[in-house]
Amino acid sequence: MDKEMGLKLAVCHDLLSVKGGAERVVLTVARAFRAEVFTLLYDPSQAFEEARGLKIHTLGEWKLPQDRRFYPWIYPFFHGWGILKFLGLDLRGYDAVFTSGKLGIFAKGEVTLHYCHSPPRFLYDLRPIVSLYLGRRYGSPVRALAELWWGGWRKMDEWAARRPDLILANSLEVKKRIWRYYGREAEVVYPPVKVEKFRMKGGGEYFLAVQRPSPEKRIELLLRIFKRLPGERLVLVGSYIDPDYTAWLEEKMRGMGNVSWLKEVSERELVELYAGCKALVHTARREDFGMAPVEAMASGKPVIAVNEGGVRETVVHGKTGLLVDPPYLKNFVRILRGFDPSLFSPRECRRRAEEFSEERFVRRMKELLGRMLG
Numbered sequence: 001m002d003k004e005m006g007l008k009l010a011v012c013h014d015l016l017s018v019k020g021g022a023e024r025v026v027l028t029v030a031r032a033f034r035a036e037v038f039t040l041l042y043d044p045s046q047a048f049e050e051a052r053g054l055k056i057h058t059l060g061e062w063k064l065p066q067d068r069r070f071y072p073w074i075y076p077f078f079h080g081w082g083i084l085k086f087l088g089l090d091l092r093g094y095d096a097v098f099t100s101g102k103l104g105i106f107a108k109g110e111v112t113l114h115y116c117h118s119p120p121r122f123l124y125d126l127r128p129i130v131s132l133y134l135g136r137r138y139g140s141p142v143r144a145l146a147e148l149w150w151g152g153w154r155k156m157d158e159w160a161a162r163r164p165d166l167i168l169a170n171s172l173e174v175k176k177r178i179w180r181y182y183g184r185e186a187e188v189v190y191p192p193v194k195v196e197k198f199r200m201k202g203g204g205e206y207f208l209a210v211q212r213p214s215p216e217k218r219i220e221l222l223l224r225i226f227k228r229l230p231g232e233r234l235v236l237v238g239s240y241i242d243p244d245y246t247a248w249l250e251e252k253m254r255g256m257g258n259v260s261w262l263k264e265v266s267e268r269e270l271v272e273l274y275a276g277c278k279a280l281v282h283t284a285r286r287e288d289f290g291m292a293p294v295e296a297m298a299s300g301k302p303v304i305a306v307n308e309g310g311v312r313e314t315v316v317h318g319k320t321g322l323l324v325d326p327p328y329l330k331n332f333v334r335i336l337r338g339f340d341p342s343l344f345s346p347r348e349c350r351r352r353a354e355e356f357s358e359e360r361f362v363r364r365m366k367e368l369l370g371r372m373l374g
Contacts, residue, residue: 007369009035010094010109012086014101016051017043020212021291022117025170025191025361026100029115030054032362033369038089040082040103049267059085076149079103083156096369105160111372114164115189118174118288119181123154125286126216133215137244158182166372171289171310187368190313192361193294195353198271200300200346204278206233207336208301210270210292211284213238213249213261218283218306223252225281225332226259232336234281235273239263274299278341279321283328287311293321298353300346304335314356320349 013026016039027050030037037056044052062081079102086106091097097109102120122130127150135143161167161182169175169186178186207226211217213236226234236259239246253259265273274280280296282305289310293303297314303321305311306328315321321344324331 007033007373008093008095009033009369010091010097010107011035011037012089012091012097012099012101012104012107013037013039014082014103015039015041016056017041017046019046019048021191021289022100023048024193024291025115025117026098027051027054028192028358028361029098029365032365035098036094038086038107040085059089076146079153095373099164102157105157105164108163112164113166113168113369113372114161115168115170116174116178116186117170117191119161119177120153120157121216123150123157124177124181129215133245166368168368171313173286173310173313174288189361189364189368190356191289191291192358193291193298193353193356195298195350195357197267198295198298198353199275200350201275202346204276204301204341206235206277207279207281207304207339208235208237208273208277208296209281209283210237210273210295211282214245216285218285219249220252221283221328221332222281223249223256223259224329225336227256228329228333229336230258232258234259235277236261237265237270237273270295271299274301277301278339279304281332281336282306282311283332284309284311290314294353294356297321297349300349302341302344302349304332304339314352316352320344320352 011026011030016023027048031050037054038059039056040059042056042058082103083106086103089107091109094109096111096113097107099105099107099112099114105114131143131147134146167178167184167186168189169178170191172188175186175188178184209222213219226232253261274296279302280292282290282293282303287309293305293311293314296303297320303315305315305323307323307325312323315323317323322335324335
């Protein structure tokens with residue numbers, strides 16, 4: 001319970017067994033308000049250190065298999081199970097409920113605040129891309145079954161989105177999606193970044209990309225760019241659960257001596273990677289918000305990103321990085337060839353990142369919860 005506000009808050013989120021921007025938000029809220037957390041899976045060895053010391057309730061005993069080749073077949077059942085678990089969760093006795101995630105949204109309390117990282121993109125704007133990928137990887141029958149499941153899930157998702165008392169969007173980009181797909185207004189509250197943990201260091205020997213390697217992140221574009229830049233080094237950080245897609249990317253990288261893929265790194269290692277890079281390269285398709293660009297700026301590093309999505313709300317073109325217009329392959333190659341990071345002020349980058357600090361986020365959350373509870 002938060003003693004300052006006298007608030008008993010419950011936090012509901014899909015999984016805490018991964019390290020991502022959504023999990024950062026959830027843990028920041030839980031720690032700031034001393035809230036209890038309800039989640040489907042929690043593995044301390046795979047979660048952020050900030051989860052330790054929190055009161056975390058896991059909703060059942062579902063265990064995913066070690067062999068990730070089975071994940072595409074298990075996920076529909078896991079998602080269905082998760083929806084039922086959150087729908088059946090009794091949250092009476094809590095002053096308010098903070099929900100997050102595509103499954104967490106199904107939880108409901110007396111007063112409910114949903115933090116939307118995005119309406120599930122595989123159900124909406126990225127559905128054609130994901131469907132095409134499934135068809136190529138697993139064949140038409142799997143694609144047809146997925147389409148059937150997505151159709152039902154989309155209806156349930158639209159129903160669930162009508163239930164929260166207030167929806168928060170993590171960017172203006174996501175605010176527009178919420179209106180387009182849910183027909184609801186949302187308030188923008190940018191996610192928090194622990195700016196103080198990043199350190200500034202001059203120079204840089206490589207370009208860095210920190211993004212989960214999945215089709216919507218356009219990793220193939222990254223590889224095509226650096227295939228044309230054999231004299232420049234790229235370090236890619238991030239892992240993906242689909243072993244087929246991972247194997248496909250590894251095959252694409254074969255023979256590219258200037259590209260390194262680090263699938264798992266510690267937080268300390270990530271901080272050092274940011275500090276040692278020339279710049280962050282970001283190619284994600286209409287990114288919701290994008291934590292990595294802000295983390296790079298917190299490290300005093302410029303960001304070179306596609307001019308689309310939430311990154312347009314964080315990177316100041318010409319001051320803290322460059323926003324690249326299509327055609328992407330041609331323009332990224334032109335910009336990265338002989339790129340001079342000294343043209344950008346590390347202090348200017350850091351100042352911009354501070355506008356997305358954890359302190360500002362918590363202050364805004366307290367204002368909103370105070371307003372909702374009167």
